[in-house]
């Protein structure tokens with residue numbers, strides 16, 4: 001129940017209901033709402049990373065600042081996330097890492113996926129994910145170590161430095177002895193959806209919301225089947241007062257739909273529905289979740305809506321500065337997710353449209369993008385021209401926006417966003433046509449090599465991948481062979497997908513042209529043309545540096561720490577730093593054993609696809625020697641240095657590069 005508004009309507013009570021000093025039951029030295037956490041140690045440290053001035057600043061910037069009355073803090077002990085996919089798993093891992101006092105369970109109807117999350121073989125591959133799961137899912141031992149930069153590196157004998165008794169001399173010499181307490185597991189994966197829903201105080205919905213493939217609105221409207229199913233389960237099983245959080249990307253006003261579904265089964269519903277869209281990108285999911293540009297929380301503008309928003313905010317405040325947590329109304333939160341994806345995709349289509357002009361005029365797309373991106377009003381992100389955007393979200397979210405505009409009879413708006421998709425489709429086909437044209441209009445009898453099968457680098461996700469579409473187009477011209485290699489995709493999964501999409505006869509073992517390779521050199525051998533479809537670092541020429549990757553983790557020593565006990569984030573960066581220097585996955589020796597695999601675990605037997613290490617590049621000179629004349633490489637992602645390749649005798653056709661136009 002909301003307490004009467006005792007605080008004033010100025011910023012002594014901010015939009016999340018966090019009140020200033022002197023409020024009963026709340027500590028607000030940093031301006032953060034403190035819940036009754038049974039384990040204040042790490043959590044408080046982490047949250048206190050937000051300074052008072054930062055907090056005050058954020059209050060001034062808060063939308064609706066001061067509009068909220070004081071309310072009783074909600075104690076959160078159990079969170080359930082429905083949907084153990086690309087979003088559910090990583091989100092849960094990061095929230096659980098920073099909230100060790102909360103029991104977090106991820107549920108999914110897919111038992112195979114849940115078994116994978118509970119095993120050594122995770123269904124989602126993201127840099128840093130495994131490290132976090134080892135802590136949250138498996139628990140850790142207590143560890144004592146020295147917080148002195150370079151101590152581990154100097155000694156190179158970890159065990160003597162980690163054991164308190166043996167390393168007393170070292171401690172005395174270097175000082176700053178740090179003890180990190182042990183952790184119990186607080187992240188669980190389960191198929192018992194109903195039980196977990198019934199016990200949670202917060203339920204995150206992270207189920208899939210693809211585009212409908214049949215019936216009314218097919219190919220346009222969002223398929224709400226999973227959202228509807230979860231809403232019904234929540235209506236029937238959630239306890240009173242549970243906070244429901246939309247993490248899935250949904251059409252604007254979906255919370256209203258959820259509410260209606262809930263009310264169908266539960267007349268006296270007191271469940272509050274929030275919108276908290278996720279903005280992470282695949283390949284950098286963990287970095288994006290650990291350091292989000294913003295956390296958007298949409299709620300009803302009522303006291304109970306704001307109280308629910310405050311409860312959710314307090315979970316994020318364990319590691320996200322308050323100034324980055326933005327509260328808005330529910331519809332704004334839902335719509336802003338669609339708009340963010342639409343605008344990112346729009347930039348890609350914009351630069352891709354210009355790439356065609358570059359090819360025809362002699363301008364260079366990289367030079368144009370660089371020149372344009374230096375204007376801070378434009379910025380340099382998302383200006384890499386290529387084979388068009390792919391992935392599970394951009395297209396479906398733009399389609400959802402178009403459908404919304406059409407429903408509102410805003411046909412010009414719908415047409416505007418439709419054009420982003422039209423250009424994307426055109427660019428994908430244009431690239432495949434360039435390949436065929438350069439090969440004299442015929443692929444018959446030729447071997448082609450496709451490097452990159454997923455929709456971008458550092459992920460195995462193949463949903464709406466431009467590569468798949470390109471392969472389909474090339475197949476129509478009956479090449480002798482298409483060899484496929486992707487450093488992240490599993491060979492058997494790619495074969496299985498090709499079989500499903502095109503037919504079993506397409507595979508090499510059945511006499512067909514598709515040959516899925518486990519290493520790049522085999523794929524490129526004797527090829528008439530190499531076609532680069534993703535920006536994997538392996539594919540780059542030595543002179544063409546990869547853009548700084550957020551995914552790679554810290555190469556900077558975070559010591560000395562700000563607090564006597566380091567935060568989980570600090571420990572993680574130290575672990576990453578030490579792991580790379582000392583060549584061990586567990587430099588603190590605090591991790592417990594991973595769950596054992598069954599004797600004949602099929603996943604253990606799967607071949608590891610990445611044959612080159614993360615930093616290793618393909619040897620293009622070796623490949624150049626074994627290409628068929630006239631040695632064609634089609635660079636769909638701007639990863640090659642054309643002069644370097646020319647020196648190897650290789651012809652490169654790259655998107656947005658001058659098409660034989662010379663200065664006169």
Ligand SMILES: NC(=O)C1=CN([C@@H]2O[C@H](COP(=O)(O)OP(=O)(O)OC[C@H]3O[C@@H](n4cnc5c(N)ncnc54)[C@H](O)[C@@H]3O)[C@@H](O)[C@H]2O)C=CC1
Nearest residue numbers: 083084085086087108109110207208209226229248249278
């Ligand atoms: N993939 C990404 O990078 C991002 C995705 N999103 C959004 O997040 C949502 C989820 O996306 P992904 O994680 O990629 O999807 P996903 O397909 O990887 O995972 C969804 C999971 O939900 C499960 N599920 C569906 N209905 C269920 C039910 N009734 N009960 C229990 N489990 C159920 C499925 O079995 C599946 O494992 C989508 O709305 C997507 O647009 C948002 C930001 C980033």
Ligand SMILES: O=C(O)[C@H]1O[C@H](OP(=O)(O)OP(=O)(O)OC[C@H]2O[C@@H](n3ccc(=O)[nH]c3=O)[C@H](O)[C@@H]2O)[C@H](O)[C@@H](O)[C@@H]1O
Nearest residue numbers: 278279280281282348382383384386389390391393455456
């Ligand atoms: O809602 C989602 O699912 C997510 O969609 C995208 O993330 P993601 O699809 O994982 O990957 P991006 O890095 O955005 O790339 C999307 C596509 O655009 C392409 N792209 C991206 C950037 C660029 O400059 N050029 C370009 O062609 C990529 O190769 C890829 O095919 C957004 O970046 C995330 O913020 C969002 O949360």
